[in-house]
Every structure is written in C-alpha cells, then in structure tokens.
Amino acid sequence: MKFNKIKNHLEKRLVLLETHLNKIDRELSNKVVGDGVEVSANVKVINENVVDKIHNEVRLINLALDQMVEGSYGICRYCGKLIAVEQLERFPYSQQCASCRNH
Numbered sequence: 001m002k003f004n005k006i007k008n009h010l011e012k013r014l015v016l017l018e019t020h021l022n023k024i025d026r027e028l029s030n031k032v033v034g035d036g037v038e039v040s041a042n043v044k045v046i047n048e049n050v051v052d053k054i055h056n057e058v059r060l061i062n063l064a065l066d067q068m069v070e071g072s073y074g075i076c077r078y079c080g081k082l083i084a085v086e087q088l089e090r091f092p093y094s095q096q097c098a099s100c101r102n103h
C-alpha cells in the first residue's frame, strides 16, 4: 500500500495512546479505591484534559486509517488534489494541501 509507512506509524501511535489511556484510568480508580479518598479536583481536571486530547488524537488516527481503506487518504478536502507525501509523513492527520492551508 502506498501509505504503509504512515499506516504503521499511526497504528503504533494508536496502541501507545490506548496504553496511556488505560494507565490514566487505572491511576484515577486506584486513588479512589486505594486510599478511600477522592482524587483531588485538580488531578482530575488535568487528567480529563489529557484524556480529551488523547481521545481527539485517537479520533484523527481512526479517521486517517479509515480514509486509507476508502482510498481518500491524502486528498485535500478543499481542492481535491493530492497532498504531498512529505507533508503527510510530517503531519499524518493533514486534511488539506499546503496551498489550501495557506489561504
């Protein structure tokens, strides 16, 4: 497949993010169960922000992987032209080509 390298990278990243999510989940529940004390509001907010960010990235990765299957990956959503592979390797979630991004 044309985007094998990027696909491998995204799949590895997905595993990494899921591991990270599980770790945060465990930490949050350990603190509640283990000490019998609620996780402090601060820690909770910080973790929720991190979890939000991770979920967002997971969504982008899944979108990119879906697009690879459909064959629409790497196509600019604005002008329909192909996005440069160098750009995709650096920013694998790109949905627009360099010239549309600059407008």
Ligand SMILES: [Zn+2]
Binding pocket: 076, 077, 078, 079, 080, 081, 096, 097, 098, 099, 100, 101
């Ligand atoms: Zn474009």
